[in-house]
Amino acid sequence: MKKTSALLTPLILVSFAFTGFAADDEKKTGAVNEKCPMTGKAINPECTFDFEEVTYAFCSGKCRGEFKGKVTDSLYSQLGGKAAIDAAVDLFYTKVLADKRVNFFFEDTNMKRQHNKQKQFLSAALGSPVPYEGMDMRKGHANMDLKEEHFNAIAENLQATLEELKIKPELIAKVMAVVATTKDDVLNRPKSK
Ligand code: HEM
Known part of the structure; x- marks a missing residue:
């Protein structure tokens, strides 16, 4: 597992503060992280939690409980996790590429890469622990x-995609509120108060 660090963006409402993923540690614990995502302290190899086939390790049971609570309560999990976000992003770009108001922006874009980036971005923004x-x-x-x-x-x-996938209206509203937090950055304008 390669070293990585969480991207600091105001959009990331749920921050797990990963400070290190390490091959050595993974060998010992099966976990992707060498520092507790909640405190940054050394992990206790006995103290792990598996989520979507990834093992995370913590310094204490308290941290494991907090992490588990955050992940399972997240919008990401409420929407159905990886499978649901992946399906939504695939359908979303089908719509975007059929929309004459915006499809010309993507003429030179590698769409396979774009799907993957958007899946990762939205997942993290909605509370997935994967940065x-x-x-x-x-x-x-x-x-x-x-x-x-x-x-x-x-x-x-995006809204039409979520409606087509029969996501509950209250969840759609929450997703759209998260997406709205990117507006000033996407439009490269000063941050609104
Ligand atoms: C609504 C909120 C938006 C989000 C969350 C979002 C998200 C993203 C992400 C994650 C990437 C990949 C960045 C990378 O390469 O590392 C990206 C690239 C891109 N976005 Fe957006 N985007 C948004 C709005 C827009 C809008 C409004 C347009 C144009 C109508 C747009 C057009 C593009 C294009 C063309 C690229 C690819 C550039 C390239 O070819 O590398 N995006 N976006």
């Missing part, structure tokens, strides 16, 4: 000259 490893939203959309109507069209496609 997003991509460009931050401001840098990622710089020089595209994006306008409010483009952002709104993309958001509309």
Whole structure:
């Protein structure tokens, strides 16, 4: 497992503060992390929690409980976890590419990569413990000259996707609120108060 670090973005409402993933440790514990994601302290190899086939280790049972609570209560889990987000992003880009208001932005984009980045970004933003490893939203959309109507069209496609997948309206509203927090960065404008 390669070393990585959590991307600091204001969008990440649930922060697990991963400080290190380590091959050596993984050999000993099967866990992806060498430091407790809650405190940054050394892990107790006996103290682990498996989520979506990944083992996370903690310094104490208290931290394990807190982490487990956060992950299982997250919007990400309420939506159905990895399978649900992956399916939603795939359908979302089908809609985006059929939408003349915005599809021209993606003419030169490697869409396989884009699906993967978006899956990772949205998952992390909605509370998955797997960190997003991509460009931050401001840098990622710089020089595209994006306008409010483009952002709104993309958001509309996401909302239509979630409705088509029969996600509960109250969950859709929460997802859209999270996505709205990216608006100033995506549009490369000063942060609104
Ligand atoms: C609504 C909120 C949005 C989110 C959460 C979002 C998310 C992302 C992410 C995660 C990436 C990948 C960054 C990387 O390469 O590491 C990306 C790239 C991109 N986004 Fe967005 N995006 C949003 C809005 C928009 C809008 C409004 C447009 C245009 C209408 C847009 C067009 C693009 C394009 C064209 C790329 C790919 C650039 C390339 O080819 O590398 N995005 N976006």
